[in-house]
Amino acid sequence: PALGKSEKPASPAVEQPVSPTTAAFAEAAFGVGSRLPEQLAQNIERIESLTQRLISALAKRRTHSPGVEMxxxxxxxxxxxxxxxxxxxxxxxxxxxxxxxxxxxxxxxxxxxxxxxxxxxxxxxxxxxxxxxxxxxxxxxxxxxxxxxxxxxxxxxxxxxxxxxxxxxxxxxxxxxxxxxxxxxxxxxxxxxxxxNPDALEKALETEGESLVKGLENLVRDVEQNSGELIVSLADRDAFRVGENIGTTEGTVVVRTKLYELIQYKPTTEQVHQIPLVIFPPWINKYYILDLKPQNSLIKWIVDQGYTLFVVAWKNPDPSYGDTGMDDYVAAYLEVMDRVLDQTDQKKLNAIGYCIAGTTLALTLSLLKQRGDDRVNSATFFTTLTDFADQGEFTAYLQEDFVSGIEEEASRTGILGAQLMTRTFSFLRANDLVWGPAIRSYMLGEMPPAFDLLFWNGDGTNLPGRMAVEYLRGLCQQNRFAKEGFDLMGHRLHIGEVTVPLCAIACETDHIAPWKDSWRGVAQMGARDKTFILSESGHIAGIINPPSKKKYGHYTSAVGFDQDEQHWRDKAQYHEGSWWGRWGEWLAGHAGRMVEARVPAEGFGPAPGVYVHERV
Missing domain, CATH: 1.20.120 (Four Helix Bundle (Hemerythrin (Met), subunit A))
Structure with a gap:
């Protein structure tokens, strides 16, 4: 039976001269002296040109260390x-x-x-x-x-x-x-x-090959945009402009250093909580995941709850940052805290760490504990791992062959490139993030969707070489923070020294920071005041889950941390809707009385700043 859903009359024969390749294809397919339909002939001509571009783009691919390839x-x-x-x-x-x-x-x-x-x-x-x-x-x-x-x-x-x-x-x-x-x-x-693939064949027949040509155009575009690497675009790169239609919450860059910009957001309430709040986002991605559109912006929601909010926008490092290590990021945390307290004339602050930034916040809290510094009033951890005993789906990558390859790559280039990390994370969900998008883009000739979250996912950052190796070896591979201690800045830091009141939010289907592993880390922290919230969905959607959507619910449990994570889950109570409001109530209890709203001082320009626009 025919594959096409409908048949079209043949287009008029091509009268103008055609290339030898097109003529040869026509004779091979339909017999000597045959001509192709006009649209099909034009498409074959375009394929010739695009193929040359593809070959040229692939030739620009940088050579990587073998250890990161297989x-x-x-x-x-x-x-x-x-x-x-x-x-x-x-x-x-x-x-x-x-x-x-x-x-x-x-x-x-x-x-x-x-x-x-x-x-x-x-x-x-x-x-x-x-x-x-x-x-x-x-x-x-x-x-x-x-x-x-x-x-x-x-x-x-x-x-x-x-x-x-x-x-x-x-x-x-x-x-x-x-x-x-x-x-x-x-x-x-x-x-x-x-x-x-019947979908691709049907569309190719219906469009007289136009879908395949568009698919090749998409392929060439992706290879050219990624300097010879084949990374499938998940979203339309031209659909969003950070600071224009995403990342638009009003604020001011009040500090700029070599490693970060510090943004203070403009208040939207007449009064704010006395104790300021600072968010440390992961530097493996850009901070505006927390501020996509106004209706799903966690940053805007926090400001609207009456908080003086600061957010760190990390520098996207180039090879000159190769010797930047975990100690530099912890030092930046301490410096940010100093600046926040100076800007608000306070002695204490509340802090949030997301993913790897949450891991580093825990290291910083251990360091402050040893120094006798109590500036952090409470800590919130979003999808944070501090105990890496179970490497989960990263087991394939966190063994000596791959880590040695990353170390060699970082030593040679000064960075762990965003493209390598994007490829790694994508293959954790290959059908959803590699093969499915590739089929739609390259076989069906469809343009990537205008989806803000996927746009952010494709706007990756590099990691400094030394920091990446220290993190992978000392924390992920050797799990020192949860075992004998992680050496940093002249101190041996341990998970049990995280003693400030804390709230941890993990996500039920998170494949990057599995909730059970996150729970085990929190259970080992020394804080007496510990709250754990389990959100439905994954690493991003479970966090960016505004109350207005009423899409994903969450779980809480009163049994504490004396038994294992499964016991906690078995005794948990399910709640409809977002966890934001529940966490907001918890945070308000650690945020002090209400005072007059603080307006950012003049600084280095408006949010979202300069660093967030730097692309690899």
Whole structure:
């Protein structure tokens, strides 16, 4: 049966001269002396030009250290050794797996042949849960596509079973091999190839190849914009302007240093809480995730609750920042706190740390504890890890082969580049952040959506080389902060020395900072006043969850931290709507009396400042 949803009359034959490539294609496809429809001929001409641009763009790709491109040979040796051991000790199991795979494949082929022989052209519906990659009806109704889909599922199951059967005493090796196996399975999905993607084929026929040309244009654009790296654009880069239609909350840059700008926001209430509030966002991304549009801006919401709010906008480092380390960021925290207290003429402040900035806030609080400095009245942690005993989905990357490769890359270039980090985080959700967007952009020729959150996701930052290695080795790999202590600025810092009143917000489906790991870190902190809130959704959407949307709920529990995280979850109570209001009540209890609103002094220009506009 025809793939196209509708047929169009052929366009008039091309009369003007065509390139040798187009003429050769026409003769090969339709016979000697044949001409192509005009639109199709034009599209082939455009493909020639775009291909040359693509080759030129790919030639600009920088060479990376091998260690950041693939796992080291030790992992391949481990997998091979485990398979040989299984074959030697349990040959019947290996043969059984193979026979099962062959039998399932032959049975599938026989069923398809039988359906065709009966002339039904309607193969039986596939087994298993629905997969949104195969939502096109042709995956069920068309014998070819149904056969391809079912065989892919059989292959995927065989690979998963083969990986799980390996005798791997080290859990880290098992998790890595299973993770890379899933990556291969996702990569080989038939939807990722033009010849076996009915959506792409239908659209190519309907548009006489125009969709494929637009797709190639999108591909060339992405490679050119990323200096030879292939990183799929998730959002329309021209749809947003920081400071114009996102990141528009009114404020002033009151401090600018080599490493950060400090923004003080203009009050919207006549009175504010006495104790000021400062947010330390992660420097792995830009701060305006907290200030996208007015209706979902956490920054605006906080200001509207009557707080004198300061936010740090970190510098996007270039190679000259290669020797900037974790000590420089902690020193910046202390300096920011000094500036906030000076600007407000106060002795105490409240602080928020998001993700890696929350980890660093915990380090800073431990340092202040040892120094006998009580300037921080309370701390809030957003999706923060302080105990890295379980590396979760980052297990594949946090082993010696990759970390050594990152160390070599950082030593050579001075930075851990944003493109490498973007690629790493994207492959944690490959179908959603790599293959799905690539299909829509490169096969269907669609422009990326005008989605503010995805725009922010693509506006990444570099990390200073020394800081990245210190963080990966000392905190992530060796987990020193939760174990023997993390050495910094002449002190050995420990998680138990975080004793200020604190509130931690984690997210239920967070794959970057899993809530259970976040909970375990909070449980080890020395504070007596500890509150833990579990939001629905993930690392970003669970935090950027304004009350007006009423989209995601949250959980609280009164059982404390004496038992494990699952006990806390089992005893938790569910609440409809955003956690913002509940946290706001908690914060108000640590923010002092109401005083006259503070207007920012003249500084270095309006928010969002200069550093936020720097792109890699």
């Amino acid at each position: 796992p080291g040979p030790e992992l391949f040796t481990t997998a091979t050794t485990a398979w040989v051991k299984l074959l030697a000790e349990q040959p019947e199991r290996v043969l059984g797996q193979q026979v099962s795979y062959w039998g399932e494949t032959l049975r599938h082929f026989a069923e398809a042949q039988s359906a065709l022989a009966r002339g039904t052209l309607m193969p039986p519906a596939s087994e298993g849960p629905r997969d949104r990659r195969f939502s096109n009806p042709l995956w069920e109704a068309h014998p070819f596509f149904n056969f391809i889909k079912r065989q892919y599922q059989i292959n995927a199951q065989a690979l998963e079973e083969a990986a799980s059967a390996l005798d791997l005493p080290e859990m880290t090796d098992r998790r890595r091999i299973e993770w890379f196996t899933r990556q291969m399975i996702d990569m080989m999905a038939p939807t990722n190839f033009l010849a076996t």
